[in-house]
Amino acid sequence: MPRILLHPGxxxxxxxxxxxxxxxxxxxxxxxxxxxFTHDLIEATRMAKRFSAYGDQSDLRRFAESFTAAIRQSDxxxxxxxxxxxxxxxxxxxxxxxxxxxxxxxxxxxxATAVLAAHFGPAAPIGVLFTTRAPRDWQRSVWxxxxxxxxxxxxxxxxxxxxxxxxxxxxxxxxxxxxxxHRATVLDAPIEETGTDPLGPxxxxxxxxxxxxxxxxxxxxxxxxxxxxxxxxxxxNRSALSDAELAEAKRTVLKRxxxxxxxxxxxxxxx
Numbered sequence: 001m002p003r004i005l006l007h008p009g010x011x012x013x014x015x016x017x018x019x020x021x022x023x024x025x026x027x028x029x030x031x032x033x034x035x036x037f038t039h040d041l042i043e044a045t046r047m048a049k050r051f052s053a054y055g056d057q058s059d060l061r062r063f064a065e066s067f068t069a070a071i072r073q074s075d076x077x078x079x080x081x082x083x084x085x086x087x088x089x090x091x092x093x094x095x096x097x098x099x100x101x102x103x104x105x106x107x108x109x110x111x112a113t114a115v116l117a118a119h120f121g122p123a124a125p126i127g128v129l130f131t132t133r134a135p136r137d138w139q140r141s142v143w144x145x146x147x148x149x150x151x152x153x154x155x156x157x158x159x160x161x162x163x164x165x166x167x168x169x170x171x172x173x174x175x176x177x178x179x180x181x182h183r184a185t186v187l188d189a190p191i192e193e194t195g196t197d198p199l200g201p202x203x204x205x206x207x208x209x210x211x212x213x214x215x216x217x218x219x220x221x222x223x224x225x226x227x228x229x230x231x232x233x234x235x236x237n238r239s240a241l242s243d244a245e246l247a248e249a250k251r252t253v254l255k256r257x258x259x260x261x262x263x264x265x266x267x268x269x270x271x
Contacts (some may be wrong), residue, residue, distance in 0.1 A: 002034075002081055003209045004116055005127045006184075009087035010169055011094075012141035013131035014238060019085050021202040021219045027153040032211045037087040039069050045088035052091020052104035056157070064111045066150040068119070076120045088136065094166040095146045101165040102172045106179040113184045126184040127208055128176065131201050133191045135167035136160070144190065144225045147233040148250060155234065188234045226257040 009015055017226050024036055024060070029035070038045055043077070047063035074082055089108060092099040109128055116126050139160040152159065168174075170188065177186040189204040197203040198218035206213060236249050 001124055002079055003125045005083045005129055005205055005209050007129045008089035011087045013133045015087045018201040025216055034080050034082045036084040038088055041086055044070055045086055048089050048108050049092045052099050053097045067112055067113050069116055071119050081211055095142055100162055104174050106175045106227050113180045117183050128175050128184050129187045131189050132169040139163045139167050144230050146220040151237050153238045181244055193264050248260045
């Protein structure tokens with residue numbers, strides 16, 4: 001019976017590093033591991049986002065239907081492990097579309113694990129892995145993300161007050177565990193403790209799935225927030241530029257930092 005691991009976030013906790021690493025190593029992992037990413041779950045993640053924004057039970061039912069349709073593409077008799085990774089399975093990133101908490105996580109994971117148990121069998125070893133981060137560092141990373149994506153004009157100390165209901169990621173993990181422990185094992189991996197692993201957070205996932213690491217090349221680096229970049233983007237967001245001009249100005253700023261190598265950090269130092 002295959003081991004199954006669902007990695008639904010959280011946002012800004014090394015999820016992109018895990019997903020990029022899995023994609024880069026997919027060929028080497030294929031004999032032992034099947035992978036599903038956000039692009040394999042488009043309709044399910046769309047419904048998860050809607051549910052996180054509106055709390056409508058009809059959206060939760062549609063999430064169940066679309067997640068079921070996606071999971072049916074996986075052969076339950078294939079002995080290889082299965083990892084499903086998409087932070088959008090927890091809905092919108094807090095601070096976007098009016099979402100300020102991860103209240104949707106527990107009901108979404110309850111549905112997702114029920115779907116997995118129905119497809120693979122009630123005895124299937126299902127794990128749910130949450131990558132986490134210290135509250136203030138997580139808030140700063142979300143602020144940085146939304147500075148880039150939105151016309152956000154609040155400074156960090158002001159903005160972080162809107163995220164107070166979502167920043168205690170450990171308590172969200174506990175809520176999910178209380179909801180689904182009868183059918184799945186809930187794990188958490190603080191990003192502060194994964195930075196020295198040659199595979200970053202992906203290493204934690206592979207170890208849980210008992211996928212061998214032999215021959216896997218270390219992942220070279222991960223994204224960081226460049227010093228001074230947030231202040232530049234905040235100033236642009238507060239400017240009188242049109243939306244089109246603002247988008248172009250942001251691209252120019254970020255391109256400059258990337259060209260200087262300021263957005264990458266060696267794996268040995270946690271983000």
